[in-house]
Amino acid sequence: MKSKLSPHQLSLLVFMNILGTAIVFIPTIATTYGKENGWVSVVVAVLVGLILLMLYPSLIMNGKGNFFDRIEYQIGSIGAKALIVLLVLFGFFMTIGNIWSLSQFISVQILMGTPPEVIAYTITFVSLYAIRSGLEVIARSVEVFFLFTMMSLLLLAIFVWPETSFDHLLPIMQLNQTNAFVGAIPVLAITYVEVVILIALIPHVNDETKVRKSFLIGGALAGICMIVVTVATIAVIGVEATTHYTYSIYRLGQNIQIAEFFDRIEGIVAFIWFFTIFFKISTTFYILMISTQYLFKVNHQKVFSAPLALLLIAASKSSLPNIFYDFELMRSTYLTLSYLVMIIVVLSIGLSRLKRSNY
Amino acid sequence: MKRLLGCILIGLTLLAGCYSAVELNDMMIATGIGVDWVDNQFELTLQVLNPGEIAGGEEKTSRTPVTNYHAKGDTMFEAMRRLTTTTPRKIFVGHIQVLIFGEKLAREKGVAETLDFIIRDHEFRSDFIIAVAKENKAKNVLSILTPMEQISAQKIQSNLEASEDFWGATRSVKLNEFVQSLVSQTKDPILSNVKLEGNLEEGRQQDNVEKLDPAAILQVDKVGIFNGDRLVKWFDEEESKGFNYLTGHVHNTVETIEYNGGTITFEIVDYDANFNSRYNDDELIIDVEAETIVNIGDVETEVSLDDQAVLKEIEDKLAERIEDLMSKCVEEAKIYQADIFGFGIQTRRDLPHLYEERFKEEWYEYFLTCDVQYDVDVMIRHGGMITDSLYDQMKD
Numbered sequence: 015m016k017s018k019l020s021p022h023q024l025s026l027l028v029f030m031n032i033l034g035t036a037i038v039f040i041p042t043i044a045t046t047y048g049k050e051n052g053w054v055s056v057v058v059a060v061l062v063g064l065i066l067l068m069l070y071p072s073l074i075m076n077g078k079g080n081f082f083d084r085i086e087y088q089i090g091s092i093g094a095k096a097l098i099v100l101l102v103l104f105g106f107f108m109t110i111g112n113i114w115s116l117s118q119f120i121s122v123q124i125l126m127g128t129p130p131e132v133i134a135y136t137i138t139f140v141s142l143y144a145i146r147s148g149l150e151v152i153a154r155s156v157e158v159f160f161l162f163t164m165m166s167l168l169l170l171a172i173f174v175w176p177e178t179s180f181d182h183l184l185p186i187m188q189l190n191q192t193n194a195f196v197g198a199i200p201v202l203a204i205t206y207v208e209v210v211i212l213i214a215l216i217p218h219v220n221d222e223t224k225v226r227k228s229f230l231i232g233g234a235l236a237g238i239c240m241i242v243v244t245v246a247t248i249a250v251i252g253v254e255a256t257t258h259y260t261y262s263i264y265r266l267g268q269n270i271q272i273a274e275f276f277d278r279i280e281g282i283v284a285f286i287w288f289f290t291i292f293f294k295i296s297t298t299f300y301i302l303m304i305s306t307q308y309l310f311k312v313n314h315q316k317v318f319s320a321p322l323a324l325l326l327i328a329a330s331k332s333s334l335p336n337i338f339y340d341f342e343l344m345r346s347t348y349l350t351l352s353y354l355v356m357i358i359v360v361l362s363i364g365l366s367r368l369k370r371s372n373y
Numbered sequence: 374m375k376r377l378l379g380c381i382l383i384g385l386t387l388l389a390g391c392y393s394a395v396e397l398n399d400m401m402i403a404t405g406i407g408v409d410w411v412d413n414q415f416e417l418t419l420q421v422l423n424p425g426e427i428a429g430g431e432e433k434t435s436r437t438p439v440t441n442y443h444a445k446g447d448t449m450f451e452a453m454r455r456l457t458t459t460t461p462r463k464i465f466v467g468h469i470q471v472l473i474f475g476e477k478l479a480r481e482k483g484v485a486e487t488l489d490f491i492i493r494d495h496e497f498r499s500d501f502i503i504a505v506a507k508e509n510k511a512k513n514v515l516s517i518l519t520p521m522e523q524i525s526a527q528k529i530q531s532n533l534e535a536s537e538d539f540w541g542a543t544r545s546v547k548l549n550e551f552v553q554s555l556v557s558q559t560k561d562p563i564l565s566n567v568k569l570e571g572n573l574e575e576g577r578q579q580d581n582v583e584k585l586d587p588a589a590i591l592q593v594d595k596v597g598i599f600n601g602d603r604l605v606k607w608f609d610e611e612e613s614k615g616f617n618y619l620t621g622h623v624h625n626t627v628e629t630i631e632y633n634g635g636t637i638t639f640e641i642v643d644y645d646a647n648f649n650s651r652y653n654d655d656e657l658i659i660d661v662e663a664e665t666i667v668n669i670g671d672v673e674t675e676v677s678l679d680d681q682a683v684l685k686e687i688e689d690k691l692a693e694r695i696e697d698l699m700s701k702c703v704e705e706a707k708i709y710q711a712d713i714f715g716f717g718i719q720t721r722r723d724l725p726h727l728y729e730e731r732f733k734e735e736w737y738e739y740f741l742t743c744d745v746q747y748d749v750d751v752m753i754r755h756g757g758m759i760t761d762s763l764y765d766q767m768k769d
Binding site: 122123126181184185188189251252254255258268271 | 721
């Protein structure tokens, strides 16, 4: 094991991986289901998500060897291969989704007129560079950019404060109660459920006793951010507008107007998204790289990195038809897929672990 | 090799901003849009800046500070693009100050079809004010040359904001608020008017701004109420004020009451109102509570202000006057079945279960029969530089 992560870095990676993509879509998804109780969906999702995060580390923690050795030890060589294939496919799908949505967002809202392909190329090649430099480099840079992300989030929350009208949140949990809980399902799918893939990083952590704590800290922090952003979006632009705008949090940023000085600075929203999604893409890409290395039994780790990058770009360009498909995807195919993968991973490893401990 | 790579990297970072750059000279900055309904088509009027006339300190020519362009189309987007057949450069709409609907469009066609494009297009920002050209075309309103403010779109915008802040009979409704009212199931939108006073033909000439007393001016003085996306009624000034009193949008205004055969005029300096719903004996009741702090601004009657009992009486009279304005406005809105106040939204918040079960389907019936009760609390703070009025001494 060459690459090492500190528990602190792991929690930041968890934070970034939960917020990536999700932070932009969550207000819209949650309010579509729960209307003015959309924020309740997010709260529920965070609570359930934290339980999931408690669960994930115990699948892999305190074993011997790397991630793949541990899985093989648990469920046998063939089972492990099948599981990794599943994880690779899921990770691949997740990454092309992320690259696609980031490139669409940037070309629609920030750099108008820039072809989305250019942005897809840029972000994929930068991640390629990042993962070829190794996990440590990603981990160190996440420490730097975490500050940026948090500051942007804080600024956003503070700046929109004068515009909030909490009447938009009323009545609290009187109508649509069921939908508020139903809304938690898709919210979970694009946040806590899909980070199951991060268990592959656990063997890299230098102090494995603290892994669960790192997962929880990262998850809780991300949860707070999501709740704050959702409440702010509903309180500032209202339920109707939140459900109608593709990027409602960007719309929230456009509302910032303080003393005719802090004006038109919605770019900070783009900062938040860009940083979180970059680390999400890089982490998943890294896991894809070491998984393919394991599957094809090659000695050199970086062999598949460049071909994978090209595949990712091509797939992100051709797999999704148009921007209107995003939400449908998140509500149907992707939702099913991420829950399925999570359940299979948890059950297959978890059950075999339980069995072993019983004998 | 490394050096080459370095050069490329530096080039990439420094030149990245040049991609899809547009020089300021190559675009036209639009300040106002007018939309009319002419021969079953949308007619767009776009007001653009003549940068040389606005910015230049040195050589000003006799050219007007703004220029209007017109185009027709079956949809907004089409009309917008057709404008390029007359405009010399590409139009930039990010600095739009006002969007003005012609009255015909607002009354007969409805404004809904104009909005999707404006919300969808990324160049439009949502911080402009929307208004209706009263009894006129938006085209004409935007073609008046206005003194003081060179750009008439700018003049309309600051005019609306100032009159909302200091007179209280208009509201500067921005895109977000308007759309939220339109899409809401129960609430109906309102918009302020822009009225052309005087002679249109003379108002279009440069002479108009060279006169001490311009031949044509633009005025904003009342609000129009919508049912759905159609304008149905212009409130008069009192009803417009009543609307702002009820919804708590009065910031500062003056109000006159009759007292003792003369008048007393107050300056309302601090005003706050809100309303809540309750359901009592099969009747929906809306409680409107308002609190205001006023100063006495003008006394034209015999009154002794030293007497607290008299002050109390005056306070009550003013409260009655404000209630009167509000109830006039509510009665009028009921006639046109337009829930412009958001009673429906508030009822959903206050009585969520009743609303879902009973009111939701036939909200307008409940809106028409609901009993609105007013409770206005007036507090007189001070009375300017003098205590008792000099009125009786002067009249003697």
